[in-house]
Amino acid sequence: MNRRYITTPIYYVNADPHIGHAHTSTMADVLKKMSQRDGSEVFMTTGTDEHGQKNQDAAEKSGLGITHYLDQQSARFRAAFDRLGVEYDMWVRTTHESHKAAVRHVLEKLFAHGVLVKKRYEGLYCVGCEMFKKTSDLDEAGRCPDHLAAPELLTEENYFLRLSLHQDWLVTFLQENPDWIQPEQYRNEVLGMLSEPLDDMCISRPKSRVSLGVELPFDPGFVAYVWFDALINYLSNLGWPGDEARVEAWWPNAVHLMAKDIIKTHCIYWPIMLRALDVPMPRRCLVHGYWVGEGNVKMSKTIGNVVVPDAVVDTFSADTLRFYLARNMRSSDSPISVELVRRCHNGDLVNNLGNLYSRVVKLTARDYGSAVPECPELHDEDQALLDSVLELVREGRGEFSFSAVTQLAQRILDAADLTNRHVNVTAPWELAKDPESSERVVSVLVACLESVRLIFEAGYPLLPNTATRALNNMNVPWTAETAKSWEPEARAISPGAMLGEDTMLFERVRDAG
Numbered sequence: 308m309n310r311r312y313i314t315t316p317i318y319y320v321n322a323d324p325h326i327g328h329a330h331t332s333t334m335a336d337v338l339k340k341m342s343q344r345d346g347s348e349v350f351m352t353t354g355t356d357e358h359g360q361k362n363q364d365a366a367e368k369s370g371l372g373i374t375h376y377l378d379q380q381s382a383r384f385r386a387a388f389d390r391l392g393v394e395y396d397m398w399v400r401t402t403h404e405s406h407k408a409a410v411r412h413v414l415e416k417l418f419a420h421g422v423l424v425k426k427r428y429e430g431l432y433c434v435g436c437e438m439f440k441k442t443s444d445l446d447e448a449g450r451c452p453d454h455l456a457a458p459e460l461l462t463e464e465n466y467f468l469r470l471s472l473h474q475d476w477l478v479t480f481l482q483e484n485p486d487w488i489q490p491e492q493y494r495n496e497v498l499g500m501l502s503e504p505l506d507d508m509c510i511s512r513p514k515s516r517v518s519l520g521v522e523l524p525f526d527p528g529f530v531a532y533v534w535f536d537a538l539i540n541y542l543s544n545l546g547w548p549g550d551e552a553r554v555e556a557w558w559p560n561a562v563h564l565m566a567k568d569i570i571k572t573h574c575i576y577w578p579i580m581l582r583a584l585d586v587p588m589p590r591r592c593l594v595h596g597y598w599v600g601e602g603n604v605k606m607s608k609t610i611g612n613v614v615v616p617d618a619v620v621d622t623f624s625a626d627t628l629r630f631y632l633a634r635n636m637r638s639s640d641s642p643i644s645v646e647l648v649r650r651c652h653n654g655d656l657v658n659n660l661g662n663l664y665s666r667v668v669k670l671t672a673r674d675y676g677s678a679v680p681e682c683p684e685l686h687d688e689d690q691a692l693l694d695s696v697l698e699l700v701r702e703g704r705g706e707f708s709f710s711a712v713t714q715l716a717q718r719i720l721d722a723a724d725l726t727n728r729h730v731n732v733t734a735p736w737e738l739a740k741d742p743e744s745s746e747r748v749v750s751v752l753v754a755c756l757e758s759v760r761l762i763f764e765a766g767y768p769l770l771p772n773t774a775t776r777a778l779n780n781m782n783v784p785w786t787a788e789t790a791k792s793w794e795p796e797a798r799a800i801s802p803g804a805m806l807g808e809d810t811m812l813f814e815r816v817r818d819a820g
């Protein structure tokens with residue numbers, strides 16, 4: 308059986324979860340369900356990154372005490388993802404003992420290999436990024452472009468990993484594996500970063516400045532640098548080091564999901580760390596763009612255009628947010644606002660998908676007492692509709708990328724559009740008036756019911772709650788288990804099957820407040 312190990316970034320807990328964090332973890336869940344549908348076995352992880360300076364600063368400011376603060380914040384992320392139906396197989400916390408043991412193992416191994424050097428260093432540090440910056444990384448005002456704050460000048464003694472040792476190897480690796488970073492624009496960006504000599508990676512922080520972290524086993528005056536520590540979660544989640552069978556089963560199929568902000572750490576630091584440890588490379592890195600406020604204005608509390616996942620779920624539904632995210636993310640920046648979600652909800656979900664479902668279920672109720680009529684052979688035009696829908700839901704199976712997610716959302720809408728138009732054109736309520744057309748009415752209705760079934764079966768990874776509800780109301784047995792290894796079939800609804808009374812899948816939202 309094919310296996311896939313899907314990871315998301317682990318998120319800093321210094322602030323509450325927002326739409327960006329919700330996005331990557333939700334896409335991990337969508338890709339998990341799409342892979343399972345195609346017959347793969349999946350292990351998916353997400354969670355929180357709980358060490359480092361900015362978490363420490365936030366914990367101190369909260370006055371709650373470090374452990375209490377970390378527990379509370381990690382639980383908030385978990386609750387936000389649970390509400391969105393993210394079915395992770397493991398909730399990662401870098402404060403877990405097993406993870407910290409793996410970090411210590413890496414430190415000891417690299418120290419024993421003699422690849423860590425201790426030296427005094429002066430550099431500009433951005434706490435927001437938890438990274439040293441070059442002046443060329445800053446904007447004209449000398450600020451970090453992501454955090455709009457000037458980095459601090461730090462002079463410290465620290466341990467460093469010489470990235471230049473494996474720089475040439477990494478360039479060759481990326482040239483020989485052109486799809487290791489997807490989409491290509493980010494591969495080009497990484498190759499651009501590699502066209503200049505790499506600075507050494509500072510892998511420690513003096514405890515006098517940062518105490519929240521894993522102490523270096525060979526020097527108790529220091530803790531591991533938060534990024535060095537966090538990246539190792541991708542291995543420690545599999546029981547590395549120690550559980551070789553699990554590592555061998557999953558690691559070669561590891562796919563790291565992330566936004567474009569963290570490609571340097573994932574596509575340069577991480578492969579070089581792995582190389583220094585003699586660990587083979589994961590399978591792939593998939594990169595998406597940023598969510599920005601409507602009109603491409605960066606989200607900020609001051610402007611008041613921050614989209615809070617919980618609020619969107621309250622006003623619409625978890626499936627609405629999942630669908631909006633899936634359908635609208637691009638590899639560059641994409642806009643989001645409550646108003647844009649409202650338009651997608653009312654347009655794509657209420658008017659198109661929800662309306663189609665409600666029409667065919669109500670027609671079956673009105674004309675056949677909700678029992679699906681028998682129709683062994685469909686009329687040619689109705690068969691043609693079903694064939695087109697089948698083709699749409701079969702397309703793109705087996706693909707594993709963010710664009711495959713967007714395309715799935717688009718195909719679901721296209722199939723619903725097509726079926727709605729078929730209902731309009733054939734007008735079964737008109738045909739029903741003529742007794743000579745009774746066979747055709749049955750054929751139209753059955754073809755549309757089968758189309759709707761296919762649309763919800765295919766759309767399950769995006770709309771798991773709605774799809775399960777709609778299918779079960781159509782008397783189609785559908786559970787998380789049956790969603791695995793799905794094969795689209797033209798005909799699956801048994802004649803005589805009784806449809807339920809649930810016809811309103813999405814409620815129109817007039818004013819989202």
Ligand code: MSP
Nearest residue numbers: 316317318319327328331356537538565566597598
């Ligand atoms: N802790 C590190 C990651 C360590 S992984 C070994 C970190 N944390 S973070 O909290 O800043 O999360 C960054 C990630 O959150 C992005 O890569 C992306 O997955 C998600 N997003 C945060 N803001 C986002 C947007 N505005 N838009 C899309 N995704 C964004 O970096």
